Amino acid sequence: MVGPRRVHDMGGQDAGPVPQEGHQHEAWEKRVDAIRMLCGKHDLLRTDEMRRNIEDLGPGVYDKLGYYERWCAAITNVLLQKSVLSVDDLGRKMKEVEDRWEKARTE
Amino acid sequence: MSDQFAIGDRVRVRRTYPPGHVRAPYFTRGKTGVVTGIAGHYRNPEDLAYGRFDGEVLPLYRVRFEQTALWEDYQGGPKDSAIVDVYENWLEPEKGGGR
Numbered sequence: 001m002v003g004p005r006r007v008h009d010m011g012g013q014d015a016g017p018v019p020q021e022g023h024q025h026e027a028w029e030k031r032v033d034a035i036r037m038l039c040g041k042h043d044l045l046r047t048d049e050m051r052r053n054i055e056d057l058g059p060g061v062y063d064k065l066g067y068y069e070r071w072c073a074a075i076t077n078v079l080l081q082k083s084v085l086s087v088d089d090l091g092r093k094m095k096e097v098e099d100r101w102e103k104a105r106t107e
Numbered sequence: 108m109s110d111q112f113a114i115g116d117r118v119r120v121r122r123t124y125p126p127g128h129v130r131a132p133y134f135t136r137g138k139t140g141v142v143t144g145i146a147g148h149y150r151n152p153e154d155l156a157y158g159r160f161d162g163e164v165l166p167l168y169r170v171r172f173e174q175t176a177l178w179e180d181y182q183g184g185p186k187d188s189a190i191v192d193v194y195e196n197w198l199e200p201e202k203g204g205g206r
Binding site: 012047051052 | 132
């Protein structure tokens with residue numbers, strides 16, 4: 001019997017043409033990359049944990065998010081699982097950043 | 108621990124579909140190939156993915172599959188093949204001379 005294929009395990013599926021042209025990374029993407037490296041250096045995050053958390057985003061979210069958005073979500077989940085971050089701290093910080101952006105936008 | 112397989116051995120990827128982090132690609136499950144090399148010995152990613160960093164070390168084999176064996180509707184040449192790295196826990200010996 002053939003079991004279910006998970007969304008990330010897409011070898012051989014039709015995925016359309018591959019864009020050949022290069023592209024620039026945005027500043028926030030570079031920052032996500034830097035955070036990932038730093039977490040690795042402090043032994044908070046291994047490649048396989050990263051992959052597992054990206055895969056566990058599941059269908060829908062996995063398809064919708066871009067490459068570094070998946071990274072950001074996975075890093076966040078690992079750091080929450082390991083109690084490096086707390087949901088409360090994260091929520092407060094996100095609100096703070098949101099307010100700062102809103103203020104800058106309207107000024 | 109010694110390696111269970113050697114170069115030239117025919118192997119079959121276990122046809123099982125557990126949940127969780129797995130490195131054996133879906134399209135190889137239940138398929139037969141030939142060991143062409145050993146990429147190294149590494150801790151099982153299925154352990155590492157869940158924070159178990161002192162688990163067993165496994166050989167990682169290079170396995171060559173015929174494309175026509177992987178895909179029923181393969182349109183390319185009959186000699187086309189694909190090489191996939193597969194950890195030992197996913198392989199079982201393939202007896203007989205199946206293709």
